[in-house]
Amino acid sequence: MSGININPMPTSNAASTFGVDWDGGFQGVAQPDPAARYALRNGILSSSETLPMWGGVAINELLPGLSGGAVPQMGSVIQSASAVGSNTTGFVVFDQAYGGVSTPQSPVPFFSGNMTVAFYRLGSGARVWLPCSANIGLTGGVSAFKSQVSWDPINRQLVPYTAAFAAMATATSATTYNSTTGKFVMTGASVPASIAAGSWVGVAGFTGSAAVLNGAWQVDSVTGTTITLDGPTGQTIAGGDLAVASGQTTLAGGGAVGIQGIDAVSLSKSIAVSYAASTGFGTWNRSGNTLLALL
Amino acid sequence: MPAPATITLSPSFTEPGMIMPSAQASHAFELLGGRGPMIKLGEGDLVVYVNRLDVRTRISSGQTAANQLPGIAITPSKISTATYLNRLRAEWDHHDSASYSRNWNINLQAAYSLGLRQAHVQLERNALLYGINPSNGEGLINTAGAYTVTLPADTNSHSNVTLYDPGQLAQWLIQQVIALKTRTNQLGTPRRITMVGPQRTLGFMEGEIVQVTSFQRVGAGSATIRLEFEKVLAEAGGDVLTWGYDDTLIGKGAGGTDMVILALPDVEPLHGPAGLDTNVFAGLEPGLNFTTAMYQDMPAPREIIAPLTAGATDLVSEKRSTSGWGLRPEAISLLSLAY
Numbered sequence: 001m002s003g004i005n006i007n008p009m010p011t012s013n014a015a016s017t018f019g020v021d022w023d024g025g026f027q028g029v030a031q032p033d034p035a036a037r038y039a040l041r042n043g044i045l046s047s048s049e050t051l052p053m054w055g056g057v058a059i060n061e062l063l064p065g066l067s068g069g070a071v072p073q074m075g076s077v078i079q080s081a082s083a084v085g086s087n088t089t090g091f092v093v094f095d096q097a098y099g100g101v102s103t104p105q106s107p108v109p110f111f112s113g114n115m116t117v118a119f120y121r122l123g124s125g126a127r128v129w130l131p132c133s134a135n136i137g138l139t140g141g142v143s144a145f146k147s148q149v150s151w152d153p154i155n156r157q158l159v160p161y162t163a164a165f166a167a168m169a170t171a172t173s174a175t176t177y178n179s180t181t182g183k184f185v186m187t188g189a190s191v192p193a194s195i196a197a198g199s200w201v202g203v204a205g206f207t208g209s210a211a212v213l214n215g216a217w218q219v220d221s222v223t224g225t226t227i228t229l230d231g232p233t234g235q236t237i238a239g240g241d242l243a244v245a246s247g248q249t250t251l252a253g254g255g256a257v258g259i260q261g262i263d264a265v266s267l268s269k270s271i272a273v274s275y276a277a278s279t280g281f282g283t284w285n286r287s288g289n290t291l292l293a294l295l
Numbered sequence: 296m297p298a299p300a301t302i303t304l305s306p307s308f309t310e311p312g313m314i315m316p317s318a319q320a321s322h323a324f325e326l327l328g329g330r331g332p333m334i335k336l337g338e339g340d341l342v343v344y345v346n347r348l349d350v351r352t353r354i355s356s357g358q359t360a361a362n363q364l365p366g367i368a369i370t371p372s373k374i375s376t377a378t379y380l381n382r383l384r385a386e387w388d389h390h391d392s393a394s395y396s397r398n399w400n401i402n403l404q405a406a407y408s409l410g411l412r413q414a415h416v417q418l419e420r421n422a423l424l425y426g427i428n429p430s431n432g433e434g435l436i437n438t439a440g441a442y443t444v445t446l447p448a449d450t451n452s453h454s455n456v457t458l459y460d461p462g463q464l465a466q467w468l469i470q471q472v473i474a475l476k477t478r479t480n481q482l483g484t485p486r487r488i489t490m491v492g493p494q495r496t497l498g499f500m501e502g503e504i505v506q507v508t509s510f511q512r513v514g515a516g517s518a519t520i521r522l523e524f525e526k527v528l529a530e531a532g533g534d535v536l537t538w539g540y541d542d543t544l545i546g547k548g549a550g551g552t553d554m555v556i557l558a559l560p561d562v563e564p565l566h567g568p569a570g571l572d573t574n575v576f577a578g579l580e581p582g583l584n585f586t587t588a589m590y591q592d593m594p595a596p597r598e599i600i601a602p603l604t605a606g607a608t609d610l611v612s613e614k615r616s617t618s619g620w621g622l623r624p625e626a627i628s629l630l631s632l633a634y
Contacts, residue, residue: 009377011432014347015440015624018480021573024351026368031353033363094370104344107372127363264353264365271351271370284349284372292353292365 002045002052002112005280010105016286024269025129025290028055028094030120039124040095043078045117051080052110053117054273054282055094056130056290058151058257060087061121078117084150084162084200084216084253090121091128091295108273108282120295122258129290131157131272135198136265136291145263148256149291150200153216156275158291162199164255165192169247170205177213177242182233184213186251187226194254197221202253203229210241216253227251263292298394298401311400318413321420322539325489326435327619328560328585332419336378336592336615343590343617344373345583350576374622378590379427380615383414388607404610408598411612415596423589423619424543424556435556435587436547436629438621442478444471445549445631455633456496456553462505462512465523471557471628472528478625479562479586480574485533486562492555493545496632497521497538548631557628560587586626591616 030036043061045053053059058081064072081088092111094100097118100109111117120126136149137160148161168188177184186203195201199219206213217229272288275281303309324331336343349372353365385407392403421427426434435441448454449463456464468490476482490497500520507516514523521538528534547554563584564577572578596614603609621627 009342009375009431011376011426011428011618011620012374013432013439013621013624014345014374017347017623018478018625022350022352022576025353026351026370029368031364032366102372104373104375129368266353269351271349271368284370286349 106281163194167252205249208241433618440624
């Protein structure tokens with residue numbers, strides 16, 4: 001179960017308190033709206049969730065079981081969305097969620113497993129500031145309000161849209177991995193047309209020490225049928241685990257995250273969440289990127 | 296140790312006054328907001344927290360009214376630092392005190408009491424500048440995010456203070472103050488600027504005259520580096536410079552250079568004209584105007600004195616203090632100057 005790391009005696013300071021103005025978005029906060037506020041729901045963060053939860057994270061909402069586990073009165077069981085497009089049903093927000101725990105070293109209010117989290121469902125009509133990558137592609141000139149975006153479940157932010165594609169089975173039995181750069185190479189019989197450098201794809205099927213390569217990754221480059229992916233750095237993966245059988249691993253995913261539209265984008269001036277997986281601490285990035293999404 | 300017996304000639308005269316060791320009276324505490332530690336801690340407080348507030352806004356604008364509006368988000372969070380209980384003790388018996396008063400005209404208890412206080416303030420000075428636990432980000436020179444700069448070479452390629460062109464050195468110092476006030480949005484308002492460094496570095500600036508050149512420059516031929524620095528700051532921005540010394544800063548700069556700490560310890564939020572104040576949010580109370588802080592539980596150490604058996608006395612001295620704490624790192628400039 002996810003926990004909340006605490007260092008009781010850090011020395012921290014209040015950086016970034018001098019600015020020119022305070023215009024910008026605030027990750028995980030819904031815009032005030034007398035109608036949409038009544039669509040705010042509570043759920044219980046899944047006891048099997050391995051990471052803490054905070055506002056602005058895409059979630060996959062599960063109905064509570066009829067017996068065992070959390071009681072239905074606590075609402076849906078909430079998990080963080082794990083796929084690029086397909087399994088997002090809503091977004092966690094900070095609104096009314098004053099149970100989140102904030103500490104000097106990890107000031108972002110965090111929710112651990114079995115805690116109540118507040119969220120808006122897709123389709124609720126709420127407008128929520130969501131974290132996005134700086135290259136979201138909506139900065140120059142006008143963009144379509146209906147611009148589609150995908151969800152990066154590793155960095156937990158909205159990223160440029162990658163069209164959904166059918167699962168691609170790997171064709172060869174060898175995968176290379178560079179622990180310094182994190183890049184690894186997969187080769188398919190034919191690469192789906194929607195996969196290009198910058199696309200976000202899901203990888204499944206690795207086992208053993210190579211299981212860390214399962215997940216959603218950004219495509220570094222595509223050459224013929226060879227796809228180089230930006231994977232995790234610093235992993236120790238046995239050669240035998242990389243030498244997978246043809247068809248054992250698949251590339252899948254893509255797809256829009258399912259928001260109805262984008263109201264505004266605020267790059268480099270928003271307050272966004274920065275999560276350090278190595279320490280488990282969440283800090284505010286006061287020059288972050290957010291976009292205002294109509295859910 | 297007890298005072299020794301002595302052998303003197305008679306007749307003779309012994310001067311009643313005594314030559315005391317003289318430690319440098321550090322000005323380091325001038326670097327603190329409010330010009331000194333804040334006596335606010337309770338005896339057992341382990342950690343000090345200071346709250347901060349963040350805000351972001353978005354507004355709708357149009358010729359007619361919309362109902363789906365953007366808004367404001369605020370969030371509070373805490374910063375913290377640890378406190379430390381500092382203790383030491385002295386013990387003596389009545390023969391010790393008698394040996395001092397009889398032959399040496401010294402009140403031993405008074406000497407020990409001041410000596411214990413000396414130990415406290417020495418530690419507190421080190422805590423202020425370098426932190427009790429430096430690796431935890433304590434101490435002003437370990438402030439995460441503080442502005443750091445090394446004195447660059449002058450136009451004659453000299454980068455040592457003693458060889459530096461005096462006029463250019465004064466100009467560089469003025470620029471550091473301007474940069475400090477720019478980072479903290481304090482330009483245009485007189486402020487108390489504190490600069491603390493080693494005697495040899497700052498002292499050199501008090502004796503070196505800005506040279507006359509073929510072109511006119513302030514203070515040429517008459518003003519020292521310090522005088523030109525202070526004069527320009529006072530005349531241009533109305534700033535009052537607190538100029539102070541602490542020789543523990545020798546060698547504490549980057550690469551073994553001398554460290555000079557420049558700080559703007561008190562920043563009041565500046566406000567624009569009434570009704571058009573683009574800093575109106577900062578008027579929310581209660582605000583804290585200090586950028587550096589040190590918290591303590593009492594202004595002087597508590598002394599616990601108790602008799603021991605056989606005529607001895609035990610004196611314990613204790614006080615709780617934080618390290619020096621750079622609350623708002625933008626208000627601290629760490630200048631590395633090669634002597």
